[in-house]
Amino acid sequence: MKVKKDKQERLNLVKKIARNTFWGLMVTLVITLMMVVVATITQPKYLPVMSNNIFELKYVADWVFLMGIVLLIVLGGFILYKTVNKQSRWNFIFSNLALIMTSSGLGFIILSFLLPRNTKLTVKTVSQAVKLVNISYFLTFIIIAITTILAVHISRKYIDKNNWYLYFTLLPYIIWAGWTYQQYQHWQNFLATRNFNIEKLTAMFIYYQSHMTKIDMNLMFEGYKSCAFIALLAFIYLLTVGGVYLVFKVKEKVQRKA
Incomplete structure (x- = not known):
């Protein structure tokens, strides 16, 4: 009976570690994806033409x-x-x-x-x-x-x-x-x-x-x-x-x- 109980406790511990690892990876994935998106859209080749004073509203990018x-x-x-x-x-x-x-x-x-x-x-x-x-x-x-x-x-x-x-x-x-x-x-x-x-x-x-x-x-x-x-x-x-x-x-x- 004791062996069975110890085995169940070890199984529960493994499940808990696996569950926490999964959610930890999910959080890491969300943060990483946000960083990748920001790093991508701020590359100079992706940035549109924009005025030094956007209130001049010369370009579409100024309006946006x-x-x-x-x-x-x-x-x-x-x-x-x-x-x-x-x-x-x-x-x-x-x-x-x-x-x-x-x-x-x-x-x-x-x-x-x-x-x-x-x-x-x-x-x-x-x-x-x-x-x-x-x-x-x-x-x-x-x-x-x-x-x-x-x-x-x-x-x-x-x-x-x-x-x-x-x-x-x-x-x-x-x-x-x-x-x-x-x-x-x-x-x-x-x-x-x-x-x-x-x-x-x-x-x-x-x-x-x-x-x-x-x-x-x-x-x-x-x-x-x-x-x-x-x-x-x-x-x-x-x-x-x-x-x-x-x-x-x-x-x-x-x-x-x-």
Whole structure:
């Protein structure tokens, strides 16, 4: 009788290991597939022609990208509305990713108003653009600060239970702020170089445009582009976490039926 019981326990252990291995592989597969899709569509040969300022709406890709950002903002707001008051570990992740996606998407649109409307290359317009770039960095840090405060606010009930939630809440904004600060430092170093002056910068833009390149003043606005990148990155993470969440939900249903 004891031998039979031990044999059954070993069989159950093998089944448990096999089951956990299967679901672990399923989660790994979902994450890998998302990474493959993102890596594929971001290859330069797949990227369509796009303006440096998509609000010029010169190309189809400008329209698609702008509508995509708007949809990300709406989707983020909807997910935030659905998850913010329902406490669970999954909802903590979903609500924080949705907040990042919404705020960075809105930041992208807000900062776009600083992009030069007069793209005629003169010393005056380039000088104004340089000043607007400095303002755009300042606004980017304000956007990050406001979003960080909101993130702590919506996560306060989780943080009250465990301080680790504060760490995971702040981590994305520390990375975002650090990345933006690094860009700002590069920009300031560029302005502080011995040979820098507005006349030479204007001449450089005129030279490149005379050779039919897409280099213009809008390329100086890194904060504007980084907000769009953060929104897309948050969306990718949201899709990945959503895929893993579905795997676990299917697993729970299978186990209940078993």
